[in-house]
Amino acid sequence: MEIVPIAFDSMGVRSMATFVKTKDVTITIDPSVSLAPSRYGLPPHKIEIEQMEEKWREIKGFVEKSDVIIITHYHYDHHNPEEVEIFEGKKLLLKHPKDKINRSQIERAEYFLERLRNVKVEIDFCDGKKYEFGNTFVEISKPVFHGANQKLGFVLEVFVSDGKNSFLFSSDVEGPLHADQTEFILQRRPEIVFIDGPMSYMLGYRFSKTSLEKAVENLKKISEVSREIVLDHHLLRDINWRDQISELFVHAEQFSTEIKSAAEFRGVEENLLEARRKELYERFKF
Numbered sequence: 001m002e003i004v005p006i007a008f009d010s011m012g013v014r015s016m017a018t019f020v021k022t023k024d025v026t027i028t029i030d031p032s033v034s035l036a037p038s039r040y041g042l043p044p045h046k047i048e049i050e051q052m053e054e055k056w057r058e059i060k061g062f063v064e065k066s067d068v069i070i071i072t073h074y075h076y077d078h079h080n081p082e083e084v085e086i087f088e089g090k091k092l093l094l095k096h097p098k099d100k101i102n103r104s105q106i107e108r109a110e111y112f113l114e115r116l117r118n119v120k121v122e123i124d125f126c127d128g129k130k131y132e133f134g135n136t137f138v139e140i141s142k143p144v145f146h147g148a149n150q151k152l153g154f155v156l157e158v159f160v161s162d163g164k165n166s167f168l169f170s171s172d173v174e175g176p177l178h179a180d181q182t183e184f185i186l187q188r189r190p191e192i193v194f195i196d197g198p199m200s201y202m203l204g205y206r207f208s209k210t211s212l213e214k215a216v217e218n219l220k221k222i223s224e225v226s227r228e229i230v231l232d233h234h235l236l237r238d239i240n241w242r243d244q245i246s247e248l249f250v251h252a253e254q255f256s257t258e259i260k261s262a263a264e265f266r267g268v269e270e271n272l273l274e275a276r277r278k279e280l281y282e283r284f285k286f
């Protein structure tokens with residue numbers, strides 16, 4: 001199984017776009033990319049915009065060679081309704097547009113589906129479903145909270161197994177914080193897992209110390225069953241992310257489980273552009 005983290009926060013953009021290839025099927029999960037509209041009171045820097053354009057081109061290249069596209073929820077860093085023609089001829093497994101979803105995502109899902117009407121695609125709403133492609137098994141979780149509660153809606157987790165290797169994609173669980181978000185992972189014991197880590201950059205105002213502790217506890221449990229944990233997305237908006245979860249590194253080491261960012265997993269240098277936005281404006285004036 002080949003797993004490629006295409007675009008992630010550790011690569012300078014808001015995204016979790018991932019490509020998975022087995023002997024039987026090629027899949028792209030959440031092909032989209034965005035930037036924080038405001039960080040430190042600043043809009044995206046030119047360097048971030050260029051990186052976003054570069055990453056979107058790269059995502060489209062992977063979509064082109066994919067048979068299946070999975071979309072775990074309707075936030076713009078996970079789906080892009082503006083270039084739906086890239087999905088022509090593909091099978092789309094989409095989060096249900098009406099069940100277990102919040103108001104703003106109902107509207108976005110409706111718009112996305114409307115745009116897709118002009119493209120020849122096969123659509124299936126995949127919440128809680130299982131699929132087989134040759135010897136490759138794909139299982140989608142029931143909807144779980146987008147983070148701490150249902151205010152931001154629900155997301156789907158994705159498990160892929162080809163009989164030899166296994167992989168799990170958590171989508172925006174922001175931790176994980178809850179038992180059901182964590183159980184889906186623990187029960188499947190994926191060798192490699194990509195997780196949206198806790199949003200420690202909001203610590204003290206939109207994210208509590210208790211939530212951070214809860215996330216670390218859940219991640220510790222996952223480190224006991226998985227071989228490699230890739231932590232990224234919300235967590236990688238914090239330049240000190242490794243210090244924030246230092247306890248996890250200690251725990252995971254006892255189980256010889258590796259903890260890394262998506263950039264590290266892919267073998268490229270970490271490039272936390274959003275977390276460094278203030279510095280970008282100081283160093284590169286445009």
Ligand SMILES: [Zn+2]
Nearest residue numbers: 073075146172
């Ligand atoms: Zn989201």
Ligand SMILES: [Zn+2]
Nearest residue numbers: 075077078172
């Ligand atoms: Zn997201």
